[in-house]
Amino acid sequence: DAKTTQPNSMESNEEEPVHLPCNHSTISGTDYIHWYRQLPSQGPEYVIHGLTSNVNNRMASLAIAEDRKSSTLILHRATLRDAAVYYCIPDMYSGGGADGLTFGKGTHLIIQP
Amino acid sequence: EPEVTQTPSHQVTQMGQEVILRCVPISNHLYFYWYRQILGQKVEFLVSFYNNEISEKSEIFDDQFSVERPDGSNFTLKIRSTKLEDSAMYFCASSEALRLALHFGNGTRLTVT
Numbered sequence: 001d002a003k004t005t006q007p008n009s010m011e012s013n014e015e016e017p018v019h020l021p022c023n024h025s026t027i028s029g030t031d032y033i034h035w036y037r038q039l040p041s042q043g044p045e046y047v048i049h050g051l052t053s054n055v056n057n058r059m060a061s062l063a064i065a066e067d068r069k070s071s072t073l074i075l076h077r078a079t080l081r082d083a084a085v086y087y088c089i090p091d092m093y094s095g096g097g098a099d100g101l102t103f104g105k106g107t108h109l110i111i112q113p
Numbered sequence: 114e115p116e117v118t119q120t121p122s123h124q125v126t127q128m129g130q131e132v133i134l135r136c137v138p139i140s141n142h143l144y145f146y147w148y149r150q151i152l153g154q155k156v157e158f159l160v161s162f163y164n165n166e167i168s169e170k171s172e173i174f175d176d177q178f179s180v181e182r183p184d185g186s187n188f189t190l191k192i193r194s195t196k197l198e199d200s201a202m203y204f205c206a207s208s209e210a211l212r213l214a215l216h217f218g219n220g221t222r223l224t225v226t
Contacts, residue, residue: 043217100158
């Protein structure tokens, strides 16, 4: 699996944008980049994923570097509900079957009111 | 929005006992997963299941573990003879297709005494 590096924690203020970085320098050409988050006492929650182009959905935007060695999850206007651990997960293509995603330690995002 | 449901939310059992953790995945999903998270540690992949058979399993998923889809709606994880170190949150997840978003339940907290 591609190795990822994320800050252990980040802090932001409510209603401000948040940029969560992830380095995945060993990513292979067929890996998608997935982002999940885990709110306190809940299961992980899918946020967004992409391959090469930047992606937007109702939760967030994903900016992928041209060389694909890094990506940034953007929360446009953080709320207190966005306080969670955010995981960046390159998905290795195994050539078949349903492979499990590998969660790292993630970034603990703290939102100040 | 459809969701993955897990029961019970908390299970306490004695060492050596068998436990069955139950999950109802989202109805049109085809891929099913179990993960676990020991308190304060990473979310770890256990097993994936597709077309009524195990697709992939991790080293954690040894002979003490088994999974089953006994009918069209439930997906179960059985631990035959629980150990203290099996104490963890167990998360079930499902996805509509390979490499699409995984939808997680809120977990079953297993406490082995």
